[in-house]
Amino acid sequence: MVERGATPEGGDGRTPGGNRAPEAVTALAVTVTIDVALAAGVSSPVRAGRRVGGEPFVCARGEGPYAFDTEGRRFIDYIMAYGPLLFGHTPPYLRGLEAVAGAGAVRGSTSPEELRLAERIRAALPSMEKLRFATTGSEAVQGALRIARAYTGHDAVLKFAGNYHGHFDLALHRAGASAETPDAQRSGIPRAVSADVAVARYNDLDDVDRQLERVGERLAAILVEPVCANMGLVEPVPGFLAGLRERADRCGAVLIFDEVITWLRLGLGGAQQRTGVRPDLTVVGKILGGGFPIAAFGGRAEILARLAPDGPCFTGGTHAGMPFAAALGLRVLDHVEREAAALARTAERAEALAGGIRASLRALDLHYTVVQLESIVDFKFRSGPATRSYDDQARDDQTAYAAFYRAARERGILLPPSHNEVLFLSTAHGADDVAVTVEAFDASLRELRSEGIV
Ligand SMILES: Cc1ncc(COP(=O)(O)O)c(C=O)c1O
Structure with missing residues (x-):
């Protein structure tokens, strides 16, 4: 003690x-x-x-x-809560929250705030034709992977050493940030999960190809931080993201950009606008909630159509898209545009x-x-x-x-x-x-x- x-x-x-x-x-x-x-x-x-x-x-x-x-x-x-605080600890949109809370922080029903926020996100990131809210980035990445698997009918996921996508089983394989799990089994990660994960070297398409030889047939998704901020700051070399796009298409897999850090920090169009590569699915979080937990995953409407109750793929949660955090999200987006x-x-x-x-x-x-x-x-x-x-x-x-x-x-x-x-x-x-x-x-x-x- x-x-x-x-x-x-x-x-x-x-x-x-x-x-x-x-x-x-x-x-x-x-x-x-x-x-x-x-x-x-x-x-x-x-x-x-x-x-x-x-x-x-x-x-x-x-x-x-x-x-x-x-x-x-x-x-x-300079930690800034590991990313969310683009406007510092006490931005103006945190004032006058009584009115927001006064309408109820969590309602268990779809809210106007949530509907409006989804429209605003789609306007900023046109690749997110449809989206669903989650509470944390981890959860949203998990949702994106599940729907990629539901859509492709495949299980394997290719990810990159030093990228960080949250604390769930698959994501922790050779994760960056402070999440190293050198011995997956002793870390509580089932063997079955490891069998479906391939980890490639970032910025190295030859290594991607080597990994794809192993899992390409079974590939559901390529999951990547388009600009990586969890092994220091690493930008993609020219052609790297386009190479992933091309390989995902070739394998019939889904390309997922984890923009949990990059969206809004690199501008309203995120890393995808900056790099000109359009992913099938995108994950956003962190800055979106202005300090409150809210995240989202979304992308091609055809893929999102698999989500329950329209389709068989279930994601949801008590606090998913909660109106209090969604209202903050709207305030954050107003602020990004104004500032x-x-x-x-x-x-x-x-x-x-x-x-x-x-x-x-x-x-x-x-x-x-x-x-x-x-x-x-x-x-x-x-x-x-x-x-x-x-x-x-x-x-x-x-x-x-x-x-x-x-x-x-x-x-x-x-x-x-x-x-x-x-x-x-x-x-x-x-x-x-x-x-x-x-x-x-x-x-x-x-x-x-x-x-x-x-
Ligand atoms: C790129 C990226 N994706 C996902 C996550 C997970 O988000 P959360 O901590 O909200 O679960 C993080 C968290 O640092 C992240 O940096």
């Missing part, structure tokens, strides 16, 4: 905005007991921070781009952050790679060209990342506690926040250098 927070440490002079009056810190301090009832002290493993050592971060509240620990210390947050300029500024800030890190690295004669796309920045301790596959990603120096995470946290910057995750900026991250971060990263890198870690 670890008990923390009873004695506020106050500002340490290095925490931006963290030098609150001691009384304010005391007022915010609560005692947090970890590891007692809550298994491993977390509801999702990455949060334990085991990969980076030290204590797990317990976030008492968020505000704009900041996360506050239980002692009231402020951190510039185009703020989103463009955020991408510029991400570029400035990436540029700042590169300048620090140059000054120290370090040659690690920094990648940025829109509001996503990825910096790991690996030199050479940008990561193309999970094999590249596995060559980074995780000890250095762990030390960097701790050095940055000491300076009031909250990074994702896993080398596979990326840094997410939001429209709430100001130019000042980025400047403070660049300075803190510079000091952290110098510290690592002086300690001989890099």
Whole structure:
């Protein structure tokens, strides 16, 4: 058992905005007991921070781009809840929710909010001719796979090492993010599930072909993150997604784009508009709910016609498409449309952050790679060209990342506690926040250098 927070440490002079009056810190301090009832002290493993050592971060509240620990210390947050917080912790659409809740949060019937949200999603992503809501991304990917199997009459699924699609059995085979299950059976995954999964190297069509030789005849779906953000940030090389499209067609299989991270973060048209490759099915989630859990899968009407009660393929849920989250989804989409300029500024800030890190690295004669796309920045301790596959990603120096995470946290910057995750900026991250971060990263890198870690 670890008990923390009873004695506020106050500002340490290095925490931006963290030098609150001691009384304010005391007022915010609560005692947090970890590891007692809550298994491993977390509801999702990455949060334990085991990969980076030290204590797990317990976030008492968020505000704009900041996360506050239980002692009231402020951190510039680049986790952003692993993606959903495109507009920061406390966007304007979270105000005035009484009216939304006043109509009932979950009704057990189709709601106007849900119908309208489905129309709005289809308008943004025309490949989603029909769609169905689910509660989480995991559930929505599961729904997409089931309907792909129902449609094709086949069982096998080709996925990619280092992609992450949620926590269900099939998805955990060579998953990225913090979800490695090196021994499927001991991890609780039945052998029968593994028999129907083929895992290929991302960005490698030759490896895809090798896997298809094994399962091509039985292939129901190719499941892919069209731009991957769960093994660092990895863009598809030219021709990769088109190659998957062509192979799915050749095998009579369904191409599924998991856009749970990329939709809205890469714009209203998602990765599919950016890359010009149209999938048969798409999965969206995260940002859609504005912080509340809602996700959806959908695509060609012909495939979705298999869903119960029109067809034999069942997916559903008590909270699926719940009106409260759907109403938030409508507010989020309004906000995305209204805030185009703020989103463009955020991408510029991400570029400035990436540029700042590169300048620090140059000054120290370090040659690690920094990648940025829109509001996503990825910096790991690996030199050479940008990561193309999970094999590249596995060559980074995780000890250095762990030390960097701790050095940055000491300076009031909250990074994702896993080398596979990326840094997410939001429209709430100001130019000042980025400047403070660049300075803190510079000091952290110098510290690592002086300690001989890099
Ligand atoms: C690309 C991708 N797909 C699916 C999921 C699963 O979504 P959820 O955590 O809502 O179940 C995630 C979660 O990080 C993800 O990054």
